[in-house]
Amino acid sequence: MKRRTILATGAAAFLGGRAPAYAQGRTTRITYWCWSEHARGAQAVYPRFREQNPDIEVEITNLNPQEIQDKILVAMATGVGAPDVGLIIESRFPTYPPTGGLLDVHDHVAPREADFSARLRTRLKHHGRYFGFPYIQNIAVMFYRQDMFEERGITAPIETWDEWVGAGKRIRDRDRNRYMHQVSPGAVGFGPLLGYFEAAGVHFFTEEGRVIRNNRAAAEVLKVYHDIVRVHDICLLVTHNTPEHFVAMRTGRIAALHSGNWGLDRLEREAAADAGKWKVQHFPRWRADGPPQVGNWGGSVLVVPRANRNHAAAIKWASYLSADIEAQIGLWQNGYGLPTSLAAQRDPRMREPQPFLGQSMYEASVLGRDVFYTNLVRDWPRVQIEMGRQLDAMFQGQKSPDQAWTDFEAAMVRQYG
């Protein structure tokens, strides 16, 4: 084994690209894979980490989030190409611990269990041991153009979903080129759609991972999603993260943006000229008499693949991002990821206003709401892709929302039972 390693690295030293990361002198270099605003957040909180750990250098790599998930999965299967620390989308996390490719980090996470929510305490465990570090979470929120709302006599924040739809009609009546907010078809539309399901408090799967049959509640939510585009006609159908989506943001084609907290990062970059016009509010309550409940738009988890050798350094970096209050707050201020650390959430700095909004996003869109998390299963991409297909068929007019839900349920039963 040792000889093969030497052969592989020596003989292929030139052809083999880069040398493995071993401690050169006293500095350990580790790689960290994350995306967009998380890379920016990490860059912002990195200097302090360096001060505390001068012997560790972190290389922060910005990759597409879906690709990171796939690459890390494959890396664990092959032992090649895994980063030292990776950021995993929470909904896809369940697939990883059973592969045996993640480092058991129980001893580093369990001692501070009280600092994060009960949901994470269950989700990050596999057979009773922690395999991931809680990192940040994203609440589903609505950003809106205050100037456009005021023009049409709409007062924000809008409390319930029915009121939101009503306001949407006023926006549309005034100008047929403007819409209330955006709805996305396709597999990428599943993330936003989940926010609606969760605001309505709906599960698709039981806690054991079986499909809930004849899920009328879910079918209703899908119908609402369909109707706001095709019946009430208040929403712009545009695929998430495409050029058209960004253009809609910057030209005011949509009066509101349904997004996670990180949407602020997108607005800052795409609609910089409109600083001060955008504000944020809670996702509207699904029912006037229902709980003040919103959905999430994913959270992320830090994992340490076992394949690499720099476990100690990797754990230090992950722990820093996860537990250090300054780091967690820095991540909120620079990347708009909501801290999972309860202590960080209580810090008064969380309530500081964001310059672009002129208000505190935390107070306006997070506080005062319970976040609902739907039950997850393994191989989440299957769920995403299947729902994406049904959404496309539904929005193309090929099937009714009821039919789309029935077909989705049937496909899930075939996969998961």
Next chain:
Amino acid sequence: MRTLRRRRALEPSPLVQYAVLCGLSALLALVLMPWAWALLSSFKPRSEIMSTGFLPEVWQIGNYVELFTTTLYGRWLMNSAIVSVSAACLGMVVCGMAGYAFAKFRFAGNTVLFWIVIASVSIPPFTTVIPLFGWMAKLGLLNTYLVLVLPFASSAFGLFMMRQYVSTLPDELIEAARIDGCGELRLLLTIILPLARPALGTVGILIFISSWNSFIWPLVFMRTDAMFTLPVGIAGLNSEQMAEYGMIMAAAITSCIPMLAVFFLMQKQIIAGLTRGAVKA
């Protein structure tokens, strides 16, 4: 004389000729337009790309600077160059030798082996990649240059072309050399290879181009962004959440340059090689 007059009489009128020339030029403009658009966009900042307007308000090279300073583009370029040049060189040697053998020797399995190679052309990608992926992972060859160079060197088209060309070389020359006592190795090196130079050149260029533009293989076998080749790197830039379109256009334009250079330098050879292979097929 009569034929010449007849031929001139058969030429369409100057008006029609002019119209066809115009039409062809229009078609050409249409074909070149995507490039022109990419070029224009590469000089625009993101805000301009996302708004109306065609020409850049201010021509800025920010995208190009960002491309080389904030991404691993330079590294990807180097990886592509290393892989393609190595594959082309190795391919010329390997296909040259094998093509000569198939063309000028009769040996057991001559036809069968050749047709197996030709048949492999119709196997879709990923069929070979799937098992190779597992094996290369076990051997620790994932994410190395070798894993890309070796498969491209054993090119079916390369073998086909070399066999085609060498079979046109006169047998008498070879026999004469043998009678003169020339050893097989010397025969190969001093007579066959020099004579086959045009085909060798074409094979080298073809392998260079196909490995440079390959996407599927490096997508699967290169696992870290420092080892990506150009196509995979550019695809990665493109799939970012808030894709920097201007920078991506800059990447697209700069990645065309090496291929265009190769093409302009070796134009005659490439076209001759392609047509020779096709017409004889």
Next chain:
Amino acid sequence: MPHRLRRTAAPYLLIAPFFLLFGTFWAGPIVASFLYSFTEWRGITPPEPIGLANYERLLADERFFIALGNTLWMAVAYVACANLASLSLALVLDASWLRLRHLFRTAFFLPMTISMVVSAVIFQLIYAGDIGLIAKLLAVVGIEGPAWLRDPATAPLAIVAMRVWRTMGYYAIIYLAGLQAVSVDLKEAARLDGASEWQVIRHVTLPALKPVALFCVVLTSISALEMFDEPMILTQGGPGDATLTAVMFVYQQGFQFLELGYAAAASYVLTLVIVAISIAQKLWLGEKER
């Protein structure tokens, strides 16, 4: 004596390096893939033999048939458009009275030098709604065009059009070479018999082009049936699986869901389809000699 030995051994030594590489990287994996298609292999655990279960699952998999269907009809569209376009272009370029032939020939070939990835990336900004070149040009005239890549009816056509753009010049050159090889005497004889230019083309030139046409049709078919790069980059198989090709399906199953045995089975079914089509084309276009 040694000479003769060396002479019989020579071919085997000459082909050895090629076949060593070919065996390891092409032939071996092709066979192994076939064997893996009868296993369940998730990459992390060793492959488990499960008999025909993968193939049974494929036959019941709606998405696989959608992928095959898309691949077939996009291939038909591409083969037809590419060959017609390049043949027409070649016919024009072949005209003896045409000036600047070399310039046009070279210029039309240029798109072939860029990779499919780069062409897909460039065409993103052509096809995009609002900011794409087509959208902007139409806006000048006041028309709002369709969202090319987001509409299941236009997305496959957009991808085919992009491919035709890229390869038209290449096949035009091949057809041109074929045209120039058509015997001038035959054409002269036909003209002397009173045939019009168009009749000459129809009855002399085109039949003589059959072998070249077969070559081009086979090549365009194989490359179309293996389409992956463009849908992967532009639409990820969407919208609604409208541009999901067979190879994309194999990639998804193999490298996103990590179901390598299932992916191997799918790639073999695709192989059968490709081989069947190639044979059919040979029979249709190949044997009708003068």
